Amino acid sequence: MDKKYPLEASLLSRSHPKDKVLQLLEQRYAVNVIPNLPLSPVEYVKSSNITETINDNTSLLTKIRQENNKQNRTREQSCAKVAFKNFIKSQQYWQRQLKLKIITFKKANNVKNVDQTKFKEYKKLIKFDDFLKSNELWIDYIRDLLQISNTKSLQNVQQCLIRLSSAEYIGCFIRVLKAKNKQLQGKSGIVIYDSKNYFIVVEKGDKLKLIEKKGTLFSFVVPLFDYENEEIDENDDNYAEFTIIGSRFQYRAPDRSGKKFKPKDTDDLIYDEDHSK
Amino acid sequence: MLADLNIPWPQNDYTPLTTAQLAQLKNTIITAETLGYTHLAINFTVNIHEIKIPGNDINPIIKQLDNFEKLKEFTARGLKFFSRITLIIENPNQGQNLSKFLGSFNILSIAPTTEKALILACGNSDVDIITFDYSKRMNFYLKHKTVGGGVKKGIKFEICYNSLVSSNSLEKQSFLTTFNNLVRVSRNQNLVISSGATSCLNLRNFNNVLTFCKNLGFRENKVFKNTESVLLGATLKSKSYKQTVMIGENPVHEDVTGKRNIKEIDSGDVFKEQLKRIKLNKQATK
Numbered sequence: 112m113d114k115k116y117p118l119e120a121s122l123l124s125r126s127h128p129k130d131k132v133l134q135l136l137e138q139r140y141a142v143n144v145i146p147n148l149p150l151s152p153v154e155y156v157k158s159s160n161i162t163e164t165i166n167d168n169t170s171l172l173t174k175i176r177q178e179n180n181k182q183n184r185t186r187e188q189s190c191a192k193v194a195f196k197n198f199i200k201s202q203q204y205w206q207r208q209l210k211l212k213i214i215t216f217k218k219a220n221n222v223k224n225v226d227q228t229k230f231k232e233y234k235k236l237i238k239f240d241d242f243l244k245s246n247e248l249w250i251d252y253i254r255d256l257l258q259i260s261n262t263k264s265l266q267n268v269q270q271c272l273i274r275l276s277s278a279e280y281i282g283c284f285i286r287v288l289k290a291k292n293k294q295l296q297g298k299s300g301i302v303i304y305d306s307k308n309y310f311i312v313v314e315k316g317d318k319l320k321l322i323e324k325k326g327t328l329f330s331f332v333v334p335l336f337d338y339e340n341e342e343i344d345e346n347d348d349n350y351a352e353f354t355i356i357g358s359r360f361q362y363r364a365p366d367r368s369g370k371k372f373k374p375k376d377t378d379d380l381i382y383d384e385d386h387s388k
Numbered sequence: 389m390l391a392d393l394n395i396p397w398p399q400n401d402y403t404p405l406t407t408a409q410l411a412q413l414k415n416t417i418i419t420a421e422t423l424g425y426t427h428l429a430i431n432f433t434v435n436i437h438e439i440k441i442p443g444n445d446i447n448p449i450i451k452q453l454d455n456f457e458k459l460k461e462f463t464a465r466g467l468k469f470f471s472r473i474t475l476i477i478e479n480p481n482q483g484q485n486l487s488k489f490l491g492s493f494n495i496l497s498i499a500p501t502t503e504k505a506l507i508l509a510c511g512n513s514d515v516d517i518i519t520f521d522y523s524k525r526m527n528f529y530l531k532h533k534t535v536g537g538g539v540k541k542g543i544k545f546e547i548c549y550n551s552l553v554s555s556n557s558l559e560k561q562s563f564l565t566t567f568n569n570l571v572r573v574s575r576n577q578n579l580v581i582s583s584g585a586t587s588c589l590n591l592r593n594f595n596n597v598l599t600f601c602k603n604l605g606f607r608e609n610k611v612f613k614n615t616e617s618v619l620l621g622a623t624l625k626s627k628s629y630k631q632t633v634m635i636g637e638n639p640v641h642e643d644v645t646g647k648r649n650i651k652e653i654d655s656g657d658v659f660k661e662q663l664k665r666i667k668l669n670k671q672a673t674k
Contacts, residue, residue: 243669246662265646272629284662288637288654299658330637332659335647339670343663347650350659352636359631372630376542377621380631381613 117171119148124170126151195304199311202319205235227316236317242282242301249282253333263335263349275353277368280305283331285312288354289382291326298322307363324357326379331355356380389640390594391427391615392420393472393495393517394548394582401439402448415588421467423593427619427640429470429495431584436475436482447471447492468640470494470622474519476501480508490514494622497546503528510538516618517580519546520570522563523554530573539578544614545570548584549597567604576607580614616640 116136123132135149209232213225227233256278257271265271286299300312300320309321310329322329335349358379362370395416398409405413420428430449434441449471463469472495475486479502489496497517500506506528509518518538520526535545547567551559570579581601585591598611619640627644628634636644637654650656 240669243666247666247670250666263647268635268646269629272633272635276629276632284659286655286658297655328637330654332650332653332656334663338663338667343660343667348647350648350650350653350656351646352644352648352653354634354637356628356631356634360633372632374621374624374631377617377624377631378542378613380620381616 121171121175122148122150125153125172199319199321201235202237205232206318208232209236233317237313237319239301239313239315239317242303242313245282245303246284246301249279250334250338253278253283257333259333259335261337265335265351272353276372277370279364280310280355281364285310285329285331285355287322288328288330290328291382292323295322295327305364307366308361324361327357329355329357389427389612389616390425391429391619392425392583393429393580393615393618394431394519394546394584395420395428396584396586397430397432397449399448400433400435402442404448404452412587416585416591417462417467419588419591420583421462421465423591425594426466427468427470429472429582429619431472431474431497432493433474433476433499436477437479446489447473470619472497472517474499477505477508478502480504486512486514490625494625495618501527503534506530507534510534510541510543513541515543516621517544517546519548520566522548522551522566522584523556523559525562526566526569530569532573532575535570535573536575539574542578542617544578544580544618545574547579547581547601549581549592550584550586550590552600553585553590553592564604567601571604571606578614579606579611580618581611582615 119136119139120132123135127135139147209227209230212230212232213227216225217223256274258266280302281304283302284299285302287295287297290296298312298314298320300314302310302312304311308324310324312320312322314320331353333351333353334346335351336346338346359372359375360367395413398413399405417428432447432449471493473489473493474497475489476499486496495516496514497519498505498509498512498515499519499521500509501521506518509515538545547570549563551563554560581594581597583591623639624631624634627636627639635646636642636648650660653659
């Protein structure tokens with residue numbers, strides 16, 4: 112009977128014990144009776160209080176509510192996006208804590224240089240060295256994509272640029288060339304996530320940094336020689352440099368692959384320092 | 389950076405230049421250089437209705453200037469040249485297909501002579517610059533609605549001071565009227581000042597022209613930004629894929645095609661260090 116009329120059952124269960132609910136429901140749909148619901152006033156109980164006072168004869172409504180709550184909580188915890196967000200927040204928190212601690216330590220002991228690895232907050236930070244492998248893999252990938260072989264030169268620059276516009280940038284070592292936000296100028300690091308509006312980057316000093324794409328130019332370098340077997344100092348000539356125009360790059364990587372870009376007005380791509388030249 | 393976006397090509401069709409015309413062009417380039425201009429756009433003006441445009445070799449400037457040996461001296465000293473085409477359009481039906489000019493010229497501009505042609509030019513996003521003939525009285529009235537549409541798309545409007553400097557008083561008169569009209573209609577936005585000098589004596593110092601224009605009610609001080617924006621858009625056509633990823637770091641000032649030395653790159657040591665770090669890390673894990 113509960114399954115057949117769930118709504119009525121849940122309403123009746125608030126004011127009557129379980130046996131009487133079944134009885135009332137049977138009467139309700141009898142032939143010669145006008146359908147009615149005999150209810151009695153109940154005190155308002157908060158949902159949190161209900162969960163504490165769970166007995167054998169808990170009402171159906173509270174049960175449903177409890178199940179919903181459980182489902183929501185598990186969905187939040189399992190969602191990768193939320194977990195990543197929390198991770199970034201915690202990183203920023205520990206970075207702030209570490210900075211504060213170093214300042215107080217300097218004041219107390221009158222020291223100029225402090226080794227940040229001594230502090231316990233440092234252990235919770237993300238490490239730059241862990242991502243060296245991803246950068247190594249990315250260089251192999253991009254050399255494959257641009258078809259750089261032993262010739263030490265770029266073939267067909269236009270074709271290369273088309274491929275780079277839909278390439279993957281996680282693992283790339285980028286540097287901020289110019290930015291409207293002067294604080295970001297000269298920052299560099301390995302990309303660990305490429306969101307719509309931000310590049311999330313690990314800096315050399317084991318720091319996580321969010322760099323806004325809008326109004327920023329990012330430069331990166333592709334070695335045209337085999338850097339594993341050849342000397343790096345001897346091959347100064349053989350590099351190719353590219354620049355990502357951040358203001359036109361505000362898409363996630365999967366959206367970017369099938370995107371038809373449109374050239375726009377270039378007024379916003381001009382930076383003030385150019386006029387002094 | 390100081391740029392002149394309009395140094396006219398002496399010929400209006402595809403016949404090759406005579407030696408006298410070449411010497412004239414050379415003189416204007418030399419005077420422009422002494423006045424401090426660093427970026428020059430050589431402008432080839434064509435009336436679409438009178439001259440047939442050939443299928444290939446649309447650009448006469450590049451082809452003929454290669455033989456012009458004096459030019460190499462200028463480029464060695466740091467002068468940058470761009471090629472520009474100006475299409476005189478009367479009937480908007482014939483000016484539909486502009487895409488074939490995009491590949492062979494850096495800058496594409498349109499000189500409309502009727503109101504319908506102006507509407508076409510303001511609606512087309514391939515157009516970089518819209519110019520007018522300042523030496524004659526304009527035969528139509530400029531409206532804010534049409535010009536404002538072009539301003540929203542980022543099209544620049546050009547002011548040529550050649551007829552202001554000329555000895556003919558009628559030309560001066562017509563320049564002032566069209567200038568005032570354009571400033572009023574565009575609300576001082578997206579304006580670009582260039583010379584259009586037919587002889588070397590008509591070139592002026594840029595600051596002189598700017599102060600004169602300010603006296604006439606030209607307010608905005610974004611002229612430098614606007615000219616640079618035109619050049620940037622022109623260079624990004626060939627050096628980037630639809631303005632997403634470009635090669636090199638500053639397309640207007642440098643000339644990069646492919647390979648590059650790490651010492652020329654802005655703080656290239658950072659990238660070199662990173663490569664060394666990866667190599668060490670790889671050897672350590674082995």
